[in-house]
Amino acid sequence: MLKTFKIGGVHPAENKLSASKAIEVLALPKTVFIPVGQHIGAPAEAVVKKGDKLVVGQLIAKSSGFVSANIHSSVSGTVKKVETGPDTSGYPKMGVYIDVEDDNWDEQIDRSAELKSEIILESAAILTKIQNAGIVGLGGATFPTHVKLMPPKGMKAEVLLINGVECEPYLTSDHRMMLEHGEELTVGVRLLMKALNVDKAAIGIENNKPDAIAKMSGLVAGHGNISVIPLKVKYPQGGEKQLIKAVTGREVPSGALPISVGAVVTNIATTFAVYEAVQKNKPLFERVVTVTGKSVKNPSNYKVRIGTTVSELIEAAGGLPENCGKIINGGPMMGKAFANTEIPVTKGTSGILMMPDKESKRSETMPCIRCSRCVSVCPMGLEPFLLMTLSEKQMWEGTEKEKVMDCIECGSCSYTCPANRPLLDFIRLGKVKVGALMRSRKP
Amino acid sequence: MTTTILYTVLILSIIGVLSAIILYFVAQKFKVYEDPRIDQVEAALPGANCGGCGFAGCRAFADACVSKGELADLFCPVGGNETMGGVADILGIVATKKDPRVAVVRCNGTCEYRPKTNIFDGPVSCAIASTLYSGDTGCQYGCLGCGDCVVACEFDAIHMNPVTGLPEVDDEKCVACGACVKACPKTLIELRKKGPKDRKIYVACRNMEKGGVARKSCAVACIGCSKCEKECKYDAITIVNNLAFIDADKCKLCRKCAPVCPTNAIIEMNFPPRKVVVNEQPVSVPEKPIEVPVSSESKSSAI
Numbered sequence: 086m087l088k089t090f091k092i093g094g095v096h097p098a099e100n101k102l103s104a105s106k107a108i109e110v111l112a113l114p115k116t117v118f119i120p121v122g123q124h125i126g127a128p129a130e131a132v133v134k135k136g137d138k139l140v141v142g143q144l145i146a147k148s149s150g151f152v153s154a155n156i157h158s159s160v161s162g163t164v165k166k167v168e169t170g171p172d173t174s175g176y177p178k179m180g181v182y183i184d185v186e187d188d189n190w191d192e193q194i195d196r197s198a199e200l201k202s203e204i205i206l207e208s209a210a211i212l213t214k215i216q217n218a219g220i221v222g223l224g225g226a227t228f229p230t231h232v233k234l235m236p237p238k239g240m241k242a243e244v245l246l247i248n249g250v251e252c253e254p255y256l257t258s259d260h261r262m263m264l265e266h267g268e269e270l271t272v273g274v275r276l277l278m279k280a281l282n283v284d285k286a287a288i289g290i291e292n293n294k295p296d297a298i299a300k301m302s303g304l305v306a307g308h309g310n311i312s313v314i315p316l317k318v319k320y321p322q323g324g325e326k327q328l329i330k331a332v333t334g335r336e337v338p339s340g341a342l343p344i345s346v347g348a349v350v351t352n353i354a355t356t357f358a359v360y361e362a363v364q365k366n367k368p369l370f371e372r373v374v375t376v377t378g379k380s381v382k383n384p385s386n387y388k389v390r391i392g393t394t395v396s397e398l399i400e401a402a403g404g405l406p407e408n409c410g411k412i413i414n415g416g417p418m419m420g421k422a423f424a425n426t427e428i429p430v431t432k433g434t435s436g437i438l439m440m441p442d443k444e445s446k447r448s449e450t451m452p453c454i455r456c457s458r459c460v461s462v463c464p465m466g467l468e469p470f471l472l473m474t475l476s477e478k479q480m481w482e483g484t485e486k487e488k489v490m491d492c493i494e495c496g497s498c499s500y501t502c503p504a505n506r507p508l509l510d511f512i513r514l515g516k517v518k519v520g521a522l523m524r525s526r527k528p
Numbered sequence: 529m530t531t532t533i534l535y536t537v538l539i540l541s542i543i544g545v546l547s548a549i550i551l552y553f554v555a556q557k558f559k560v561y562e563d564p565r566i567d568q569v570e571a572a573l574p575g576a577n578c579g580g581c582g583f584a585g586c587r588a589f590a591d592a593c594v595s596k597g598e599l600a601d602l603f604c605p606v607g608g609n610e611t612m613g614g615v616a617d618i619l620g621i622v623a624t625k626k627d628p629r630v631a632v633v634r635c636n637g638t639c640e641y642r643p644k645t646n647i648f649d650g651p652v653s654c655a656i657a658s659t660l661y662s663g664d665t666g667c668q669y670g671c672l673g674c675g676d677c678v679v680a681c682e683f684d685a686i687h688m689n690p691v692t693g694l695p696e697v698d699d700e701k702c703v704a705c706g707a708c709v710k711a712c713p714k715t716l717i718e719l720r721k722k723g724p725k726d727r728k729i730y731v732a733c734r735n736m737e738k739g740g741v742a743r744k745s746c747a748v749a750c751i752g753c754s755k756c757e758k759e760c761k762y763d764a765i766t767i768v769n770n771l772a773f774i775d776a777d778k779c780k781l782c783r784k785c786a787p788v789c790p791t792n793a794i795i796e797m798n799f800p801p802r803k804v805v806v807n808e809q810p811v812s813v814p815e816k817p818i819e820v821p822v823s824s825e826s827k828s829s830a831i
Contacts, residue, residue, distance in 0.1 A: 175662030411649075424646050424661050447649055507651040510660075517659045 087292055089317035090327040093464035095497045097254050097320055097418065099293060103377050103384040104257045108265055110388045111401055113185055117160050117392030118170045119145065120180035123431040124221040125228045126152035131181055137164040142191035142368050145181050148219070154229045155219035159370035159390035162186040173414050173431070175424035183392070193366045201364040202272050204279060211280040211363055218362035220369050224248060224323065224352035225415055227433040230359070233351070234280050236344045243347035245278055245286040246332055247356055249301070250316065250323040252291060253416025256436040258373040259353040261386045263290070263297040266357055271304045273360035274311055281349055286311045289332050293318045320418060321495035325350045327464050339491050354435075374398060374430060378439030380406035389430050396426040398437055410442035418496045451504040459498035459508055465491045469498035469508045476515035481522055484515040490523075492516060565618055566594050572614040573604060578682045580605045580705025599623045606683075606703040628722040629704040631686065631697045635671040635716045636732040636795060638692040642667055642746040648674075658713035666745030669734040671695070671716055680711035699726050699798075721776040725798060729774060729781055731756075732795045736769040743791065750793040756785035 122128030129146035133139065139158040146156035162185040169177035190196060206214070216231035236242055247270075251259040263270060274286050288305070290298050292315050305311040314332050321327055326337045328350055335346040343350055351359075354372060361367040370391050377384035382403025389398060395412065399405055405412075405426075413420040414428075415436055459469040467488060475484040489512060498508040569590035577585040581604050583592055593602055593615055599622075604611050609625050616623035642665045648657050654676040662668035673693045677686050685701035686708055688694070695708075699722075709717045716734055723729075731750055735742040739751030752770030759765075764778035765785060772793070774785070783802075786794040 174660070176668055421660065422646075422649075445649075450651070507656075510651050510653075510656050514653070514656050514659055 087315055087317040088331050089319050090322060090330040090464060092466050093462045093497060094319040094321065094327075095462050095500055096318060097500060099318075100254045100377075100379070101257050101260070101293070102255065102379070102381075103375055103386055104260055104294075106257075106261070106385045108258075108261050108373055108386045108388055111390075111393065111398065113160065113188060114390065114393045114397055115185055116165065117183050117185065117390065118180050118394075118429045119156060119159065119183065119392040120170065120172060120178045120429065120431060121146040121156055122178055123156065123227060123391070123433065124154045125226065126150065126154070126232075128179065129153055129156045129219075131167050131179070133164050133167065133181060135164055135166050138162075139164060139183060140189045140191050142194050142370060144368075148216075148229075152229055152232050154221050154231075155217060155368070156181075157219055157368040157370045158183060159392050160185040161189040171425065171428050173421065173423065173428055173434075180429075191366075195365040195367070200268050200272070202268070204272070204275060206279075206363065208280050208282055211276055214363045214366075215280065215359055218358070218368040220355060220358050220362055221432050222352055223354035223358060223372055223432060223435070225419070225433050225435050227431075230351065230355055233344075233349055234277070236349075240344045241347065242281045242283050242344060242349045243285065244333060244349075245274070245281055245283050246328055246348055246350045247274055247286065247288040248323055248325075248328055248350055248352045249288050249290040249294075249297065250328060251294070251353075252318075252320045252323040253418055253420075253436070254320075255377045255438050256375045256416045257377070258375045258386050258435060260294050260297055262353050262357055262373060263294070263301055267300045267304045269360045270301070270353065270356050271308070271311070272364065273356035274305075275308070276359055276363050277349075277351060277356065278310075283349075284310050287332050288313045289316050289322075289328050290314070291316050291318045291322060321464055321493065321497065324464065324493050324495060326493070339488060369432060372430070372432065372434070374434055375436040375438075376402040377436065378406065378409070378441070379444075380408055380441055381439050382406075391431060392429045394426065395423060395428050395430065395437055398430065399426060399439070406439055406441070408441045408443075409439045410445035411440045413438040413440060418500065419494060447507075448505040450506055453506060454504055456503060458501045458503065462497040462501045464495060464497065465493060467492060469512060470506075472515055473506065473508045473511040476511040476518075479518075481515070481518050485519045485522065489515045489519050563594050566590050568618045569593050569615050572618060573611060574606045576606050576682060576703075576705075578606060578703075578705040578707060580703065580707065593619065597621070605629065605705050608703075629719040630699050630702050630722045630726070630728070631704060631706075631708055631717050632720050632728060632730050632732075633671070633677075633695050633697060633717055634730065634732050634734050635669075635694060635714075636748045636793070637665065637667055637670040637746045638694060640692075641748045642670060648672075654711075654713050667735055667742070667749065669714060669716075669736060670746065672714065676711040676713070677708035677717060680707040682707060723776075723781055723798075727781055727796075727798045728776075729779060729783060729786065729794065729796045729799075730776075731772045731774055731793055733793045734771065736771050738770055742770065748792050750789075751791055753790060755788045755790065756794060759784050759788045 121131055127150045130149045131146045133145045140161045143158045145158045148155050162183050165182040165184050167181050170180045172178040220230040221227040278286050288301055298315050302313045316331055325343055329348045337343050337346055358369050373386055374389050375386050376398050385402055411422045413422050472487055472489050492512050496509050570587055573586040575586050581589045583589040603626050608628055612623040644664050645666050646664050648664045652674045654672045654674040657672045663672050671694050675688050677695050683701050683703055685698045686695050689696050704719050733750035735749045742749035742751050750772050752767055754767045756772055757765045757767050762778050762780050764775045766773055786796050
């Protein structure tokens with residue numbers, strides 16, 4: 086029997102259209118807009134000004150605290166302006182506009198394709214390199230990785246989990262990464278183990294990627310302390326808490342961090358970024374983005390410089406399909422629609438999904454029929470119907486008592502509701518309001 | 529037989545009398561004194577329980593009026609000065625008079641002036657739309673049009689105009705309870721002093737972007753040009769963050785600011801039509817052509 090998490094979960098149609106497409110490098114954009122706040126935590130502070138000449142990999146914004154991350158230039162050229170620009174949410178955010186001139190890389194970056202598997206650095210030095218490279222969780226949550234790797238006092242990491250689940254339908258960037266860069270990933274895992282000072286690591290991969298499981302199993306065979314765990318296909322297995330439960334059987338308590346059960350989880354793309362940062366001196370300024378959709382001419386995986394606009398990626402994949410109803414940032418389950426296509430790709434952009442008009446439209450909302458399907462699919466053991474009602478009635482204290490903050494926003498409830506009730510929309514609103522309430526209570 | 533009945537009646541009567549005596553002393557011991565004026569004040573209030581006064585309902589407000597002993601910070605917006613006068617009479621004190629107020633919606637971004645750039649497909653709720661993204665037009669400060677204010681209004685005083693897509697306040701029905709002010713996530717609604725004959729003049733915009741950016745997203749946006757500020761003789765207009773604001777307390781309703789506004793962002797309501805001056809120089813609201821920003825349709829998508 087394959088391992089998986091215990092409660093809840095759904096299995097949406099996988100639609101991994103671009104799984105067989107090798108990662109392509111996207112042509113350089115003409116201009117880029119790089120927001121200084123691409124991560125959870127305080128936005129970085131810009132250290133460049135108008136007219137500055139930049140090379141690829143140069144620091145353009147310095148992290149402004151512990152929970153923050155450096156931002157590096159993804160192109161070489163001149164700074165056009167440091168001003169607000171469009172953010173995924175449509176609200177203007179501070180960022181750096183750069184006119185691209187050529188492709189000069191910082192001399193310290195090793196651009197060769199050669200595998201550097203020898204680990205010479207000590208734990209502290211690895212951590213410093215990760216922090217300086219501005220690495221954040223590339224699965225979508227964009228939590229600064231160095232914070233994860235430095236557990237608070239009194240807590241000790243016991244096991245490192247690598248998230249190769251990619252349970253979101255359509256997305257294939259991590260899958261391709263495992264197939265094409267498995268060797269580098271293995272080094273990345275070893276680097277993270279050394280940084281964390283743990284002697285056990287497990288790579289969780291869902292069983293719908295047998296080629297990736299075979300490849301990674303072969304590569305880790307020489308390292309007895311790294312194992313590849315095939316998992317039953319179930320959404321949202323890629324959720325941190327679900328993956329920990331599936332692989333280790335441990336349950337993260339409500340409101341606690343994974344480190345409280347001795348686990349640290351990093352994503353495949355993050356692990357690759359760690360390899361590049363530590364072994365090749367390359368800061369995080371590009372990432373793999375899946376551009377896909379049922380009517381897209383050429384669904385592909387592109388290696389993209391941060392700051393490239395979404396419209397350029399869409400053009401590369403064969404243009405916007407006629408029947409496109411929504412362009413979604415991320416996968417269909419958790420992703421949010423873009424307000425326009427002039428929004429830049431940031432560290433958290435894992436996919437761009439163009440959904441056909443018919444599929445993307447919401448159906449008519451009907452009254453709750455008390456079937457309790459939302460309760461049975463909730464992977465966090467919550468009662469979505471109750472949370473929605475409480476949130477609708479603006480009973481924020483009640484919403485808080487019902488543990489709205491435990492919701493991971495996976496969308497399984499809304500997906501499964503036969504009455505098409507906008508469960509997650511109201512739960513998200515509840516989370517925003519309860520979050521504000523909790524912050525206001527702090528002195 | 530007779531004695532049985534007699535004893536029964538006797539014993540029950542004794543128990544009854546004893547209980548009554550115990551209850552009397554208990555009631556004396558645990559007596560809670562409630563000012564009879566609270567009931568009187570509550571009866572004098574409108575009984576809408578709208579919460580516009582800042583209390584949980586009319587009873588809580590009455591309790592506060594009586595226990596505080598003064599009415600300086602207490603005001604029932606629904607009842608107004610008349611009701612507060614009644615309350616003051618009951619309490620034997622003097623009520624401070626307040627100017628009646630009315631809600632105004634500070635956005636004039638109709639579908640015509642502010643083209644849609646995308647379609648919001650989520651639940652009809654401004655609160656949800658605003659936490660999700662900046663809105664279905666280029667202006668992140670403007671009305672989202674989902675009608676949270678309409679739902680919040682207990683007095684049926686605010687309605688969506690289906691043509692403009694904006695809420696409209698019924699001055700007759702509005703009691704300035706402030707429920708819509710709290711409900712609007714974009715803080716567009718303001719409670720303003722009611723002028724004579726319901727006249728009012730205000731800046732119908734909250735866009736704090738620089739002029740060019742604001743103008744690009746909405747044809748009737750305030751661009752912060754400060755022409756109105758210079759025109760005003762009473763220092764009623766201030767420009768903060770590229771946005772003009774008319775202080776209703778200082779404003780004398782002279783209407784000089786409205787014609788100078790290059791984007792028609794200042795709205796005047798319930799005024800008589802402007803007079804034409806004899807020397808053939810009409811001072812009426814200039815019919816400036818309003819350039820409507822064009823939305824690129826290919827770039828639009830639904831949220």
